[in-house]
Amino acid sequence: MQEQIFELQYAIDTFYFLVCGALVMWMAAGFAMLEAGLVRSKSTTEILTKNVALYSISCVMYLLVGYQLMYGGGYLLAGIENDGAEAAADLVAGVLADSAEAGFNGDSVYSDASDFFFQVVFVATAMSIVSGAVAERMKLWAFLLFCVVMTGFIYPIEGGWTWGGKPVGFGDFELLNLGDIGFSDFAGSGIVHLAGAAAALAGVILLGARKGKFGRDGQIYAIPGANLPLATLGTFILWMGWFGFNGGSVLKLGDVASANSVAVVFLNTNASAAAGAVSALVVARLMFGKADLTMALNGALAGLVAITAEPSTPTPAMASLFGAIAGLIVVYSIVALEKFRLDDPVGAISVHGVVGIFGLMIVPFTNSDATFIAQATGAVVIFTWVFIASFIVWLLLKLIFGIRISEEEEYEGADVSECGMEAYPEFTK
Amino acid sequence: MQEQIFELQYAIDTFYFLVCGALVMWMAAGFAMLEAGLVRSKSTTEILTKNVALYSISCVMYLLVGYQLMYGGGYLLAGIENDGAEAAADLVAGVLADSAEAGFNGDSVYSDASDFFFQVVFVATAMSIVSGAVAERMKLWAFLLFCVVMTGFIYPIEGGWTWGGKPVGFGDFELLNLGDIGFSDFAGSGIVHLAGAAAALAGVILLGARKGKFGRDGQIYAIPGANLPLATLGTFILWMGWFGFNGGSVLKLGDVASANSVAVVFLNTNASAAAGAVSALVVARLMFGKADLTMALNGALAGLVAITAEPSTPTPAMASLFGAIAGLIVVYSIVALEKFRLDDPVGAISVHGVVGIFGLMIVPFTNSDATFIAQATGAVVIFTWVFIASFIVWLLLKLIFGIRISEEEEYEGADVSECGMEAYPEFTK
């Protein structure tokens, strides 16, 4: 009967992973809608294409090499293959042995396949952050080539150093082990969000701003997003998907402590997002005199990013406070980045990068296992690696193929030049 | 081993709550899309802002005071905090003691945090009902102030009387206990939906109709919604989310009887919605000579609201019948309300209020624990309290700040005056 209990626990934990993974996959739709809503109508097909393609490429690349680099799961998922259907009896025996070793309240024992499924959707999340920031002016195929490198190599290597437990460095050259020095990033404020933002920043710097975004004498012009219902839908999708993102990162459901932890994570994730939205709405009202919907949306996302580094230890009240601060930071950050003439149509660098760092730095307030110095070290390591590696890749792409569409193509819209297809052929003027 | 079984049961029940809660949270997106689709394009940013903000405010207010008022869960969730991560051993011991006391087939033992998460999304649902009815003419900040009071006080107090088991009245003044007299409202046809509609009705009365909705000589003019795909999407989202709304209200999954009940609830919820959509479509065809999509959508929602008061006892055939009647009622109700010159752009008062009452009154047909008189009493209590309390709050807001935008602002669209931002800046003429 103990075996049956272990089997049930395995089933529950596997299902929990799959449900959470499906929610994270759903975030791909959220990013697609958010970005499609915040760009102009003439660049909408292209951003949609990028989002569909980047999700797909992430899945392919992570399956080919990424999972191996990050967790040693085998090229082409060679490791998972074996515990497929063919050797069901072996599988059960293996699981029961693992469960017995781990103990009922020990580490989670669950399907390798569910683990890959959960991990792969995180890769796509990191990559989705990039597409928004470089929207409306980057060549589609250059972006997709970058996507191949980012999801197959840059992210998995970084992920290996952090969640994979590998030491920072390559081969024999090992710097330090982030886990050992007390770096803690529960669901990836740094590992996923800051990483995505770092890659985006490198791209934005090399790409330059959209034509018409900045005037010659430092003026900053607004380029309103074409479809705010889509942007709002995208934010709600992301909000929902984030329950899987953070909730699944507890990694186990099947005992009282774990289940309670998952519940606390859901609660805190929601509280932080809500507080972020309210605070960004109020801050924008005070700063601009109007209730800026897009800032409220960014505020909710900022709350989500901020709590992601540690959603399990804060009290709900503290989670709300963290979210509220994140909502404030994101409004200022968006305005400030434009002052530096960095053009990020959807605010991705602020939401995921600036707030991602904030999220890392507040972990020690509620989680005594983490230290400020280790958090800062982790942030620097992640940012440096992803930024430099991305910069080099973008630069090579720029030199070899060019990464920016021509001025005329930009005027006509990336949709026509990159996809030959308008997103709303009957509506736009 | 009994303990491990209890732990698994706790984990399952907690996860079930969280999944259902995430689905109900998703309903916030549904309301946002439904309402954004049924208003004019010039009021779309504003309704989106209201929906994002009301969900967020609901979460903040319910965390601050609402949960305490309704269930005694502690201001700032002080109660939940304690069973956070710090005292994991205590938590496990407590859970096991509770489980032992309740017994395997007894009351559900699950995470407090998951309970809050599930309850908080209901508050937002009640509030979402209001935003649609007052759309296109109400000041944003007046609405948000009302939202603070509604989600922090009016709803929690009413919820305390019904689901919270508290006697109707305040302090020492206690009228009656609705639960004791046989009032039954499984998932909230009355407690959530009628309550929301009562608040909406009070607002609509004080606010008046949109300019151009009614002619001087009693003519009723149509103001078509700007984006029917969004409205349809919103309805599908609500339909999906409702599985969590009703399914989660069984409150336990982890034994045969409960699990079967959850399954029956899913089945009946779906059957009622489907029958409601078909019936409203046919009724509208007969009345208007055309297949009115918006009525079919309202019919599906009416089916959902009607079954919400008792989705676990009807046979699937009866659930379908109830849904079909609800679909019929909602079409007539929408037409009738306009005769009374009540302008409800999305039909919220009909769908949630009129059909909410219908839902309450059919409970005794399939659930012998409920009586017609108790159901009627419950409906009257809920409506009276929420309507009067809301009326007073709206009135105060009207006297102090004004609740209605100016005629010119209404002509230009609430988007420009309230948010300074068009929803579709490139499309509209």
Add this chain to the structure above:
Amino acid sequence: MQEQIFELQYAIDTFYFLVCGALVMWMAAGFAMLEAGLVRSKSTTEILTKNVALYSISCVMYLLVGYQLMYGGGYLLAGIENDGAEAAADLVAGVLADSAEAGFNGDSVYSDASDFFFQVVFVATAMSIVSGAVAERMKLWAFLLFCVVMTGFIYPIEGGWTWGGKPVGFGDFELLNLGDIGFSDFAGSGIVHLAGAAAALAGVILLGARKGKFGRDGQIYAIPGANLPLATLGTFILWMGWFGFNGGSVLKLGDVASANSVAVVFLNTNASAAAGAVSALVVARLMFGKADLTMALNGALAGLVAITAEPSTPTPAMASLFGAIAGLIVVYSIVALEKFRLDDPVGAISVHGVVGIFGLMIVPFTNSDATFIAQATGAVVIFTWVFIASFIVWLLLKLIFGIRISEEEEYEGADVSECGMEAYPEFTK
């Protein structure tokens, strides 16, 4: 305690079915958005109405007769009614007896209601395939009448032969038993998708192409879809929902082998879709010189359809390969069908029919229980029955009521003639 374990297993398996069923229900929204995005704005309300109505009618008809015809579940679900709440003790006793007989690792024992819920959403999926192919020119009510017959009779009879285990034929006339000869269709590449496509093809042939689609001298004209963000959203929704479609088709979660199988199914489903999208995007780039978003979307769906016949036995690498081939097939098929002057605005016949057959035929490569001859036989049986039965029904409808709107109505758009309501009244020119 063994009983409690069985109860937990029952609860888990029931919940797993319900979650997967809710995901499949969500696919209805996916089809609605996909189709609404790929038709012209003037036919959008009508396609939305069709989608809402077909889902609802499917639920009603399957409840009335379909479930009885397919699985013998009783007209009006008479079978399920009995295990409702009234006889909870009987229910528990029955379940425990079943579980004891099946054994912990034996067949799944779960709620009948959850089974119906999971099955009913499949019916709607089959029917959704049809609406897209006949879009923009078919009379609404003729379509809905067809829907009644398809979901109440044509599909359930076919489903009885395949998943229901009934012999092919009617009454005493029995041809062969598909299961016995080694036909295997895990989640329905043939049973659901090919069936839907066969009904669609019959409709398309009798209906003819949209005015303006083909020139007199064989020219093929493009009729671009009006709203590509909607089409993309719809694809993501379908992708997400498909985890329920395939994942739920394992039919059991609650032991190690089943849970692992579910996880493998999720992983392979995702891998195949991703590879399909990438491959279709690349193929379209090579063929047309542009990154065709709509082909990438169709490619993802093709990957999903292809893997549906057997998602549990391929390795992830093989699943990716199958998806990639499906993505290639779908692009060629869409182009080829137009050469035959078959007008399918959303590509449904290619995605679900052509790729559905491909999906059936690759099963023997990874599942040794299936044979090519049996797979081909199954495909022929399904196609023949559904195509002929549908053709007769469409023909009768054509002779009695007419199935096509008039040329002028088509010019003005089906929205005005069929629904009296524009989808985007403020935007279109």
Add this chain to the structure above:
Amino acid sequence: MKKVTAIIKPFLLDEVRDALGEIGVRGITVTEVKGFGRQKGHTELYRGAEYVVDFLPKTQIDAVVADSLVDSVIDSIRNAASTGKIGDGKIFVTEVEQAIRIRTGESGEEAL
């Protein structure tokens, strides 16, 4: 015949159409336009950055009428379209040499 072209505030279209109907104008053609004039646009903020909306939505009405009707058409439009606020718009009159009804081939004032 003359063509009277009026640029008006969009929300007054129905009033103007009714006023013209009353004095016997049986056909008008309406175009959505953007106007730039003395009435200034406004500055909006989007995510903290400014943008100027300097073209305002206006509605252009073209009515081709018999010479004899021109004055009353102008008066009617002025009455119906005037709010007294800046941006009420303009009326321009131009000569039309010929008018033909496509359906019948009638020409001149017959065709109006």
Add this chain to the structure above:
Amino acid sequence: MKKVTAIIKPFLLDEVRDALGEIGVRGITVTEVKGFGRQKGHTELYRGAEYVVDFLPKTQIDAVVADSLVDSVIDSIRNAASTGKIGDGKIFVTEVEQAIRIRTGESGEEAL
């Protein structure tokens, strides 16, 4: 030079353009307009309430042509745009004093 302005049913635009091309008109400008005339709009129901669609979508074609072409332009348009049903539209002819091609500065009939 004359400007021939035709208000036609939108779905006949391609026919008219082709017809004009055949007789040598090399440029036209097309505007989406709403027309109000003898052809009556229709009443729609939305959620049980009526609304009148009284402006019908029309397409306006402007072609500036040499005086000598005017008659054949009118004939071409009439042939291509006539369905014989009410609402087929009108053709108006006005005098154009000057035409300039922006790119080259050519003027007069050269510029067309």
Add this chain to the structure above:
Amino acid sequence: MKKVTAIIKPFLLDEVRDALGEIGVRGITVTEVKGFGRQKGHTELYRGAEYVVDFLPKTQIDAVVADSLVDSVIDSIRNAASTGKIGDGKIFVTEVEQAIRIRTGESGEEAL
């Protein structure tokens, strides 16, 4: 008074407006139009099938100005709207008999 009608490439609208403002034109009316001319459209592929985009988006500017201003208006537009590429557009000049400001009733050049 004359009406100067210019059909230009849409992205040059702001330049033209500024140029006209500089020489004292205080009001213009802008219409989104589709142009068909020497500048050819392009063929697009959608799901493997071709479609021809033969009407190109253009912007029409109407400015009614005093006779004395006509030449400088034409020059300004040409300067601002010329890219030297085909499709830069046309300028047409027509006579306007009367102009009235709706708000005040002023007429003639006063009204502009």
